[in-house]
Amino acid sequence: MLDIDPYTILWTVVNLLVLYLLMRKFLFGPVNAILDGRAKAIEDGLTQARQQQEEAQQLHSQYEAEIAQSKDEASQIIAQAKAQSEALYQRTLADAQAEAKKLLEENQERNLRDRENMLRSVRQEVAQLAVVAAEKVAVDSNQAIDSFLQEAGDQK
Amino acid sequence: MLVAIGAAIAVFTGIGAGVGIGIATGKATEAIARQPEAAGQIRSSMIVGCALAEATAIYGFITALALIFLA
Amino acid sequence: MEQIKEELTAQLENPTAFTIPIFGGIPVSQSVLVSWILIALLALAAFLMTRHLRQEKPGRVQLVLEWFVELINGMCKSNIGGHGRSFAPWLGTVALYIAVANMCGLLGLTPPTKNLNVTLALALTSVVLIYGAAFRFKGFKGGFRQFVEPVPVLLPINIMEIVIRPLSLCMRLFGNVLAAFVVMELVKLLVPAVLPAILSIYFDIFDGLIQTVVFVFLTALFIGEALEEA
Numbered sequence: 001m002l003d004i005d006p007y008t009i010l011w012t013v014v015n016l017l018v019l020y021l022l023m024r025k026f027l028f029g030p031v032n033a034i035l036d037g038r039a040k041a042i043e044d045g046l047t048q049a050r051q052q053q054e055e056a057q058q059l060h061s062q063y064e065a066e067i068a069q070s071k072d073e074a075s076q077i078i079a080q081a082k083a084q085s086e087a088l089y090q091r092t093l094a095d096a097q098a099e100a101k102k103l104l105e106e107n108q109e110r111n112l113r114d115r116e117n118m119l120r121s122v123r124q125e126v127a128q129l130a131v132v133a134a135e136k137v138a139v140d141s142n143q144a145i146d147s148f149l150q151e152a153g154d155q156k
Numbered sequence: 157m158l159v160a161i162g163a164a165i166a167v168f169t170g171i172g173a174g175v176g177i178g179i180a181t182g183k184a185t186e187a188i189a190r191q192p193e194a195a196g197q198i199r200s201s202m203i204v205g206c207a208l209a210e211a212t213a214i215y216g217f218i219t220a221l222a223l224i225f226l227a
Numbered sequence: 228m229e230q231i232k233e234e235l236t237a238q239l240e241n242p243t244a245f246t247i248p249i250f251g252g253i254p255v256s257q258s259v260l261v262s263w264i265l266i267a268l269l270a271l272a273a274f275l276m277t278r279h280l281r282q283e284k285p286g287r288v289q290l291v292l293e294w295f296v297e298l299i300n301g302m303c304k305s306n307i308g309g310h311g312r313s314f315a316p317w318l319g320t321v322a323l324y325i326a327v328a329n330m331c332g333l334l335g336l337t338p339p340t341k342n343l344n345v346t347l348a349l350a351l352t353s354v355v356l357i358y359g360a361a362f363r364f365k366g367f368k369g370g371f372r373q374f375v376e377p378v379p380v381l382l383p384i385n386i387m388e389i390v391i392r393p394l395s396l397c398m399r400l401f402g403n404v405l406a407a408f409v410v411m412e413l414v415k416l417l418v419p420a421v422l423p424a425i426l427s428i429y430f431d432i433f434d435g436l437i438q439t440v441v442f443v444f445l446t447a448l449f450i451g452e453a454l455e456e457a
Contacts, residue, residue, distance in 0.1 A: 005241065005344045012339075014257035019266045020320040027274040028316040031296040034280050034289075041282065044402040194238065207441035211395055214402030221409070225236055 163223040169216025176209035235412060240340045258342035265339070282363070288353070295319070306447040307454060310364055314450060316354065321349065324445045327335055329404060329435025332427070340404045345374045350397035353446045354389065361453040392449060396442060403438045407431070 184202035188195045245260075247253040276288050285293060299319040302435050305309035328339045337347045362370030373386045407430035 003241070003343075005254075005256060006349070007343060008241065008259055008344035009348040009351070010260065011255065012345045013258065013261045013352060016320065016324065016348070016352055019269065019324055020317055022266070023268040023273060023320045023323065024316045026270060026277055026298060027292065028319060028422045030280050031289075031292050032300075034282055034285075035293060035296065035300075038280050057373045114388060128262050190398065201438060203437065204444055204448070207437070207445070211399045211402075214399055215407050216407065218398065218402050221405070224232065225239070 162222035166216045166219040166223060169219075170213040173209050173211075173213030173216075174178050176212075177206045179210060180205045231263075231396060231413075231416065233286070236411065238408075238412060241343075241344070245289055256342065256344075257337060258339040258345050261336045262324075262328070262339045262345070264336065265292055265331060266322070269323060269327060271383070302444065303447055305324065306444070307451040309345075310360070310454060311451075314360070314447070318443050321446070322439050325400070325439040325442055326436060329438060332408075332430050332431045338404055338408075341408055342398055345400050346397040346404075347393070348403040349400065349442070350393035352444075353449075354393040355445065355451040357392070357453050358389065360450050364454055396445060397442060400438055407434055 180202055184198050186193045191198075241255045242257050245255055247255060276292055279286070280289055281294075296315075296319065298313060300315045303315040303318060306310075307314055309350065325340060328345070329339075332338050358370070358373075361373045365372070375382055376385075411423060411426060411430060414426055
């Protein structure tokens with residue numbers, strides 16, 4: 001019962017080693033691989049989720065910044081456009097006014113010139129007329145004189 | 157005859173183990189009643205303690221067997 | 228009395244099953260033969276059970292396997308610490324072997340752990356593991372330093388422990404199985420029916436499992452102690 005048997009001890013050690021190798025190959029190896037794989041999968045999933053969340057957050061803030069920027073830009077463009085249109089309006093108005101003034105002045109000037117021209121031509125014409133009239137008168141009077149003289153000659 | 161008496165005396169080691177295991181289990185029960193959330197740890201240390209205490213009874217028993225069968 | 232004694236003596240012998248006729252004959256005891264049967268069964272069961280492992284939606288068998296492996300891993304981690312994972316397969320193997328060896332009485336086989344030499348071999352491997360762990364993970368110097376810790380005065384006691392630890396591990400397992408066996412035999416002599424069946428549930432299953440847990444737990448505890456950073 002209490003006798004020591006070296007062969008049994010040796011056999012048992014060999015048995016244990018064999019069983020260890022078998023169990024490691026068929027039980028602990030595969031199951032540990034599965035457990036590790038699952039832990040890794042969960043860890044990966046968590047990391048990925050965190051990363052995606054971070055990305056989403058980043059995108060969100062990026063979009064928000066972009067929206068704010070575009071809003072800024074829009075209002076800037078509107079203000080610019082307003083200023084531009086205001087300037088254009090002012091310039092157009094000024095131009096128009098200037099033009100109108102110029103036109104008016106020109107008109108006035110032309111009117112003045114026309115009048116002067118007219119006056120001058122009228123005066124010329126009058127002079128001509130006077131000359132013509134005078135001529136006519138002269139001719140007429142000559143003729144009258146002639147006819148008068150003729151008549152007078154005839155009567156006599 | 158004397159061998160049988162010797163074996164009986166050897167088996168008396170069981171008294172110590174019994175008392176020891178009784179005390180350990182009683183204390184463990186108290187501890188679990190006080191802190192039920194630590195029940196697992198208390199149970200495992202109690203089992204180890206009981207095993208160590210029980211070993212003395214086992215030694216006595218083996219001695220008794222050795223006396224009977226080998227003497 | 229004499230009759231009982233003779234019968235028990237006959238039951239407690241470690242008969243040689245057969246002899247391998249090489250090197251002048253290597254005797255194979257009955258315990259070793261039973262161990263071979265158990266190892267074959269265990270290997271076959273493990274092989275069949277781990278054939279269809281899935282990472283997602285594990286089956287019922289796989290859940291049991293995972294529970295067992297995680298139990299061993301957790302125990303190694305809590306008792307040994309950082310290096311626990313490397314000892315888990317060995318301790319799990321030892322646990323499986325002792326458990327089936329203790330319980331194989333239910334199948335009508337003689338438990339190998341009833342043989343002192345088998346438990347002695349188990350204890351010796353444990354001690355090699357305990358003291359080897361310190362050399363493996365703490366270096367050559369660290370391996371020797373474990374004998375003068377916590378104070379050098381304890382050197383003789385630490386050296387005595389090298390003998391005491393396997394002896395107590397071996398004797399505890401062997402004594403329990405032997406005691407269970409002897410008590411069962413005596414009960415069978417007194418009450419041949421019913422009561423032995425009930426008692427066998429206690430001795431074979433409960434006590435067998437408790438001793439398994441104690442053996443593996445103590446080994447893990449000793450390894451953890453040896454690896455403890457001073």
